[in-house]
Amino acid sequence: MATIRLENVSFSYPSSEETTLRDLHLTVEHGSTHALLGASGAGKTTLLNLLSGLLHPSEGNVFIDDRDVSLVGARERNVALVFQFPVLYESKSVLANLTFPLLNRGWSKVDAKARALEIAKELEIDDVVSARPGQLSLFQKQLAAIGKSLVRTDVDLVLLDEPLTAVEPAMKWRLRQTLSKFQKHHGLTMIYVTHDQTEALTFASEVSVLANGAILQTGTPTEIYDHPANTFVGNFIGSPGMRFVGKGAVGTETLTDLEFEQPVQLERQTVGLRSEWLDPRAHGSGAWEVTGSRLLGTRAGEVRSLLTLTQGAAELLAEGAGAWSVGSRATLRAKRHAVIPAGDIHAG
Amino acid sequence: MLAINQLKIRPSSKPADIACTAGSITVVLGRNQSGKTDLCRLAAGLPTKASGTVTIGGEIYQRKSGPVAMVFQAFVNYPSWTVAGNIASPMQAAGIRDEGRVRELAALVKIEHLLHRMPDELSGGQQQRLAIARALAKKPKVLLMDEPFVNLDFKLREALNAELRTLVEETGVALLFTTSDPSDALALADQLILLESHEVLQQGSALELYRSPVGFAAADLLSDPGINRLSDTQYVRPEHVHLSADSNGHSSTLRAVETNGAQSYLHADVTLTHGTEEWVVKLPGIVTHQAGEHVLLAVDHRDVLELGA
Numbered sequence: 001m002a003t004i005r006l007e008n009v010s011f012s013y014p015s016s017e018e019t020t021l022r023d024l025h026l027t028v029e030h031g032s033t034h035a036l037l038g039a040s041g042a043g044k045t046t047l048l049n050l051l052s053g054l055l056h057p058s059e060g061n062v063f064i065d066d067r068d069v070s071l072v073g074a075r076e077r078n079v080a081l082v083f084q085f086p087v088l089y090e091s092k093s094v095l096a097n098l099t100f101p102l103l104n105r106g107w108s109k110v111d112a113k114a115r116a117l118e119i120a121k122e123l124e125i126d127d128v129v130s131a132r133p134g135q136l137s138l139f140q141k142q143l144a145a146i147g148k149s150l151v152r153t154d155v156d157l158v159l160l161d162e163p164l165t166a167v168e169p170a171m172k173w174r175l176r177q178t179l180s181k182f183q184k185h186h187g188l189t190m191i192y193v194t195h196d197q198t199e200a201l202t203f204a205s206e207v208s209v210l211a212n213g214a215i216l217q218t219g220t221p222t223e224i225y226d227h228p229a230n231t232f233v234g235n236f237i238g239s240p241g242m243r244f245v246g247k248g249a250v251g252t253e254t255l256t257d258l259e260f261e262q263p264v265q266l267e268r269q270t271v272g273l274r275s276e277w278l279d280p281r282a283h284g285s286g287a288w289e290v291t292g293s294r295l296l297g298t299r300a301g302e303v304r305s306l307l308t309l310t311q312g313a314a315e316l317l318a319e320g321a322g323a324w325s326v327g328s329r330a331t332l333r334a335k336r337h338a339v340i341p342a343g344d345i346h347a348g
Numbered sequence: 349m350l351a352i353n354q355l356k357i358r359p360s361s362k363p364a365d366i367a368c369t370a371g372s373i374t375v376v377l378g379r380n381q382s383g384k385t386d387l388c389r390l391a392a393g394l395p396t397k398a399s400g401t402v403t404i405g406g407e408i409y410q411r412k413s414g415p416v417a418m419v420f421q422a423f424v425n426y427p428s429w430t431v432a433g434n435i436a437s438p439m440q441a442a443g444i445r446d447e448g449r450v451r452e453l454a455a456l457v458k459i460e461h462l463l464h465r466m467p468d469e470l471s472g473g474q475q476q477r478l479a480i481a482r483a484l485a486k487k488p489k490v491l492l493m494d495e496p497f498v499n500l501d502f503k504l505r506e507a508l509n510a511e512l513r514t515l516v517e518e519t520g521v522a523l524l525f526t527t528s529d530p531s532d533a534l535a536l537a538d539q540l541i542l543l544e545s546h547e548v549l550q551q552g553s554a555l556e557l558y559r560s561p562v563g564f565a566a567a568d569l570l571s572d573p574g575i576n577r578l579s580d581t582q583y584v585r586p587e588h589v590h591l592s593a594d595s596n597g598h599s600s601t602l603r604a605v606e607t608n609g610a611q612s613y614l615h616a617d618v619t620l621t622h623g624t625e626e627w628v629v630k631l632p633g634i635v636t637h638q639a640g641e642h643v644l645l646a647v648d649h650r651d652v653l654e655l656g657a
Contacts, residue, residue: 176606198608301651
């Protein structure tokens with residue numbers, strides 16, 4: 001396994017005047033898992049193709065360890081790919097699917113079979129190795145496809161392109177868990193492309209958020225969620241996304257009845273607030289009006305709602321406990337907040 | 349406004365009566381193949397296996413009299429007409445030209461700056477907004493939306509969900525909205541109808557159904573992830589299990605820990621008096637616990653659902 005490095009990478013499709021990827025810098029350490037998170041059209045697939053060698057950067061360099069592979073084709077890179085839908089030879093058994101890449105590389109039948117069975121056992125599909133793909137569940141099929149990609153021992157990098165798309169929702173965590181165990185055991189370097197936040201934040205030790213062909217932030221899941229680098233990331237991550245007050249947020253430098261537990265300078269800082277950080281308190285003459293209420297559930301018997309609170313042009317979301325009616329008034333207290341370093345970036 | 353009496357999704361279904369009020373949102377929550385689309389097609393007067401007496405404002409509904417509009421999962425727009433042309437098309441068919449109304453509808457769904465674009469120049473969310481504007485063009489009394497957001501990414505769903513409330517209040521339309529997502533159902537529904545295997549399981553306010561489900565199926569349908577089993581008759585929702593603050597609790601081993609930032613999901617093997625159960629626990633924030641750890645899980649007795657055998 002290897003360390004992957006992108007330096008200054010840009011890419012434009014030959015037919016297009018627009019730059020698809022702009023000035024990317026990224027380091028994925030040997031043996032770590034990295035998620036590329038972005039909405040459709042952000043440039044995730046193009047970046048994946050640059051890493052696999054199907055495309056080459058228009059500018060900048062891609063390194064696998066210290067080797068510059070910018071112009072090296074897909075066949076000459078030791079990169080394994082796992083796709084959205086399982087890719088298997090339908091007429092061959094699972095075992096034959098797993099041994100195929102090894103026999104192709106000159107392994108002996110005995111060694112190939114031993115390695116394939118070992119991988120099947122780790123992926124917990126050893127009980128179906130003699131079955132054909134058609135007899136497997138989609139979950140087992142995707143495990144077999146992952147096994148086929150990872151059976152080689154000379155892989156530098158594993159690229160996963162939304163590998164859970166086809167798996168039924170209730171089984172997804174199992175597949176992530178199996179994959180995660182496998183990754184740790186073998187010390188694989190994995191880059192995982194997804195638009196699903198749970199996948200990105202759960203699976204990876206570091207996450208890069210992509211929008212409009214640029215990496216907007218790279219960090220641990222906690223950094224990305226609690227300390228977004230700009231307003232796009234703050235709003236994109238989390239549901240509901242962050243709302244902003246202070247510098248750059250229209251008409252919010254002079255809000256009243258918004259109390260902060262930690263000191264803040266709204267006239268100089270852009271401040272991000274998550275609904276669960278805000279504590280609304282009912283107050284007949286409060287400056288905030290409840291303009292919307294959505295039921296979240298209950299906790300210890302008490303109703304919890306997601307409240308929309310407005311004051312002039314400002315709108316915030318806060319989790320409220322107990323009964324709240326639309327039209328009632330409140331004051332707000334921020335138990336915590338995030339200072340957004342690049343408050344004025346509105347990419348996407 | 350809209351009422352369906354003796355609703356049967358299939359000839360063998362147990363019949364139910366449902367009703368949607370003007371200016372309010374009725375959500376039908378059901379899994380795939382539960383009968384949501386059949387219900388919408390019946391309400392719209394389209395061919396379906398579902399049966400029942402559909403009345404609108406008390407009168408038996410005749411198709412083509414126009415008070416019902418439908419928005420589908422897939423964005424259905426005329427590809428060779430501009431946004432403005434698409435919105436105007438239902439009025440044009442009725443011989444009406446009203447540019448003011450076109451702009452007003454576009455503003456309502458926030459695409460007024462896109463009137464001269466073609467549909468294929470719009471994002472998925474904008475296309476679905478266009479479909480909604482067109483559906484509202486003939487001032488329907490009833491708007492049917494059959495899983496309108498399944499093809500949209502979750503940020504767009506978030507924005508459109510928040511806008512639906514305003515849209516219903518401003519137009520006074522009776523909205524029937526189907527979904528398979530329990531959190532959408534809780535957030536949007538003035539009235540909630542649970543549909544499973546072609547039958548209405550329960551209907552009422554969202555809070556009523558959340559607190560007092562009539563049985564396991566109703567409780568599990570309105571839970572994401574599904575509900576956890578405490579005993580043959582007792583269950584608990586994932587958000588109602590917490591890490592014990594003292595030494596009392598069910599001894600558990602974590603199998604996986606997942607997070608989306610706002611919540612973490614602990615998948616645990618929980619030791620109960622009758623044996624081991626697989627639970628999912630939903631906790632706020634990003635937790636530091638890891639797979640393989642042993643923890644004590646506790647449940648507040650007020651949160652236990654008594655669901656019968």
